[in-house]
Amino acid sequence: MGNWPGKTVRVARGTWRPGHGAPVGLVDLPGTYSLVPRSPDEELTRELLTDRGAEGRPDLVVVTVDAANLARNLYLLAEVLGTGVRCVVALTMTDVARARGIRVDEAALARELKVPVVPVVPRRRQGLDELADAVREQLLDDRPPCRLHLDVAGDEEDDPGLAAAEARYAWVHEVLAVVRTQRSGAGPTVSDRVDRVLTSRWFGIPVFLAAMWGVFTATTTLAKPLQDGLGGFVGGPVADAASGALSGAPVWLRGLVVDGLIGGVGQLLTFVPLMVIMFVLLALLEDSGYMARAAFVVDRLMRRLGLPGRAFLPIIVGFGCNVPALAGLRILGNRRQRLLVGMIIPYVSCSARLTVYVLFASVFFGSTAGTVVFAMYLLSVLLVVGIGMLLRRTLFRELRGEALVLELPPYRLPTLRVVGTQTWQKLAGFLRTAAGVIVATVTAVWLLSAIPLGAASGTSFGEAPVEHSVFGAMSRAAAPAFAPAGFDDWHTAAALGTGFVAKEAVVATVAQTYSADEPDSPDHAGELGTRLHETFARSSGGHPLPAVLAFLVFLLAYTPCMATLAAQWQEMGGRLTLLSTGIQLTIAWLLAVAVFQIGRLWW
Amino acid sequence: MTLRGCAPGTHARIRRITTDAPDRLRLAELGFVRGALVRVVGRGATGGLLLALGDARVAVDDETAQALQIERIERIEEHGHHRQSGRHVQVAAVSRD
Numbered sequence: 042m043g044n045w046p047g048k049t050v051r052v053a054r055g056t057w058r059p060g061h062g063a064p065v066g067l068v069d070l071p072g073t074y075s076l077v078p079r080s081p082d083e084e085l086t087r088e089l090l091t092d093r094g095a096e097g098r099p100d101l102v103v104v105t106v107d108a109a110n111l112a113r114n115l116y117l118l119a120e121v122l123g124t125g126v127r128c129v130v131a132l133t134m135t136d137v138a139r140a141r142g143i144r145v146d147e148a149a150l151a152r153e154l155k156v157p158v159v160p161v162v163p164r165r166r167q168g169l170d171e172l173a174d175a176v177r178e179q180l181l182d183d184r185p186p187c188r189l190h191l192d193v194a195g196d197e198e199d200d201p202g203l204a205a206a207e208a209r210y211a212w213v214h215e216v217l218a219v220v221r222t223q224r225s226g227a228g229p230t231v232s233d234r235v236d237r238v239l240t241s242r243w244f245g246i247p248v249f250l251a252a253m254w255g256v257f258t259a260t261t262t263l264a265k266p267l268q269d270g271l272g273g274f275v276g277g278p279v280a281d282a283a284s285g286a287l288s289g290a291p292v293w294l295r296g297l298v299v300d301g302l303i304g305g306v307g308q309l310l311t312f313v314p315l316m317v318i319m320f321v322l323l324a325l326l327e328d329s330g331y332m333a334r335a336a337f338v339v340d341r342l343m344r345r346l347g348l349p350g351r352a353f354l355p356i357i358v359g360f361g362c363n364v365p366a367l368a369g370l371r372i373l374g375n376r377r378q379r380l381l382v383g384m385i386i387p388y389v390s391c392s393a394r395l396t397v398y399v400l401f402a403s404v405f406f407g408s409t410a411g412t413v414v415f416a417m418y419l420l421s422v423l424l425v426v427g428i429g430m431l432l433r434r435t436l437f438r439e440l441r442g443e444a445l446v447l448e449l450p451p452y453r454l455p456t457l458r459v460v461g462t463q464t465w466q467k468l469a470g471f472l473r474t475a476a477g478v479i480v481a482t483v484t485a486v487w488l489l490s491a492i493p494l495g496a497a498s499g500t501s502f503g504e505a506p507v508e509h510s511v512f513g514a515m516s517r518a519a520a521p522a523f524a525p526a527g528f529d530d531w532h533t534a535a536a537l538g539t540g541f542v543a544k545e546a547v548v549a550t551v552a553q554t555y556s557a558d559e560p561d562s563p564d565h566a567g568e569l570g571t572r573l574h575e576t577f578a579r580s581s582g583g584h585p586l587p588a589v590l591a592f593l594v595f596l597l598a599y600t601p602c603m604a605t606l607a608a609q610w611q612e613m614g615g616r617l618t619l620l621s622t623g624i625q626l627t628i629a630w631l632l633a634v635a636v637f638q639i640g641r642l643w644w
Numbered sequence: 645m646t647l648r649g650c651a652p653g654t655h656a657r658i659r660r661i662t663t664d665a666p667d668r669l670r671l672a673e674l675g676f677v678r679g680a681l682v683r684v685v686g687r688g689a690t691g692g693l694l695l696a697l698g699d700a701r702v703a704v705d706d707e708t709a710q711a712l713q714i715e716r717i718e719r720i721e722e723h724g725h726h727r728q729s730g731r732h733v734q735v736a737a738v739s740r741d
Contacts (some may be wrong), residue, residue, distance in 0.1 A: 075673040113675055200665055236694055237686045245689025337703040341690035345741045444667050445705035497687060506655035
């Protein structure tokens with residue numbers, strides 16, 4: 042057991058029939074180093090084994106013990122045996138240990154511990170029957186289970202916990218002396234030699250950057266054609282087929298199904314390749330053992346920013362898309378750290394926002410457009426660091442200055458089964474949470490923009506121009522809120538409204554509200570550019586440039602999209618997601634107002 | 645002396661650990677206790693040390709390395725077996741209640 046990324050942090054329950062015996066309820070406890078908890082996951086293990094007393098705890102605990110890392114694993118076992126719960130030891134990694142010249146005498150171990158010890162190789166499904174037999178036998182045994190007593194003659198300067206820890210290690214080393222033999226001395230292993238290169242001063246950072254470049258490229262460039270293909274398939278053949286099937290149905294029903302529901306499903310599906318790639322990469326990095334090294338390599342840099350070492354990965358991925366970045370939070374072992382990083386990810390400027398920056402920057406700033414786009418990215422990094430600091434001084438005070446003590450698992454080849462299972466489980470989790478939210482929001486926005494209002498109330502449902510729909514009216518009502526930021530206009534408010542659903546849709550909405558064609562290339566906005574100039578000149582009272590900058594800043598800092606909200610909801614729960622959204626809107630508005638009010642003094 | 649700044653390949657025995665109580669317990673649970681034998685495997689790219697503690701490999705930052713007071717030794721004997729320094733720890737056998 043260990044607590045490096047990828048270990049169980051959620052509790053799985055099930056039923057098991059050990060060797061055709063009576064069925065037993067099974068609880069997969071979160072991995073832990075000790076029964077003194079440091080995170081809610083570890084607390085659960087402690088609660089089940091000790092706090093509930095003899096009645097409330099499980100009838101039997103199967104403790105997996107890593108033969109290649111015996112000392113630390115026996116330490117936890119000493120704690121478990123100390124509670125007096127009935128135990129069976131599953132001895133794993135005997136093959137890895139043997140490859141390193143380490144032999145563990147299972148019979149001697151069982152004699153020392155006075156509990157059954159069964160060697161298992163889960164990857165090859167070996168030893169599982171024997172384990173089942175041992176469990177069944179132990180459950181039928183009505184003698185009281187063994188209990189390990191360690192007498193601690195603590196000295197006065199120690200706290201009792203520490204003295205007990207030392208006593209347990211003293212016991213562990215006595216057991217080791219009997220059960221473990223090593224052919225050669227404790228010299229450097231293959232992993233050690235690899236580590237001397239991969240974490241070294243010269244290669245550590247370049248290898249890290251190369252790995253991150255790979256992850257970033259895969260979640261952007263590699264995912265793009267797959268996303269476009271899926272989106273095109275749903276928006277094209279599937280939508281056409283549905284349209285055809287509903288040709289006899291009323292216009293509103295066809296619109297609802299084709300533009301609302303199928304549009305929503307299409308949007309959801311475009312995230313699937315992205316998520317699959319992200320989850321496969323995560324599993325590969327974790328299972329190979331490199332993730333822990335990467336955290337070690339960048340620990341100091343991240344610490345300067347006040348963030349945990351492993352937070353680099355979700356943040357880097359976030360520049361591609363925030364949704365897989367939030368899913369990547371699972372690499373952070375500590376739940377509070379996950380929440381902290383989960384609240385700052387939305388400020389990482391994703392690639393969907395880039396399309397909007399490019400359109401507006403090239404319309405308004407011409408040859409300096411590149412600088413404006415770069416400034417947006419710079420601001421994004423500043424926001425990540427700044428908001429991170431703000432949160433750590435307020436909601437997350439206890440997270441400051443945690444020491445890095447990180448166990449590094451040995452390098453190994455990732456297995457297809459582990460990578461496949463993890464990817465599927467995480468993808469299924471994402472779809473369960475996100476599907477409803479995304480489809481419902483896309484449908485709701487379609488409905489709002491389809492219901493005619495005011496001047497257009499004579500027109501039938503779904504045929505009025507956006508301006509004369511409920512959505513248009515809502516945009517008009519919301520627009521004055523942006524007056525202090527210089528963009529009090531229904532077109533921009535509508536764009537921000539759809540931007541709440543998906544930033545990819547912002548450019549399309551802008552074009553739609555002006556009844557102009559969506560520009561083929563954002564660099565050549567054509568007529569749309571002229572109309573935008575007019576709008577911003579009017580709404581800003583003659584200071585269009587600061588108003589556009591304010592608009593872009595707002596776009597950067599407010600809620601990225603519905604899918605991000607859904608992913609946040611899954612990772613952090615509803616309350617914090619709403620709080621986080623509230624903070625985003627407040628900060629976005631304040632920053633936009635500041636940019637406009639200060640900017641118009643010059644321009 | 646402390647472990648901070650020790651070169652890769654250094655073998656050492658831990659004499660004292662001078663961090664705060666919660667961190668000290670966390671280190672102890674991983675096996676950083678008085679008398680434990682460690683080997684410096686490597687130094688991290690941005691600081692910190694990679695340590696071998698028996699079969700386990702543990703990365704620590706510079707502050708933690710600074711808190712590990714050690715004496716250098718020739719070489720870790722087989723099993724990485726450790727000795728208690730001036731403490732009396734009685735170990736009772738596992739027994740049935």
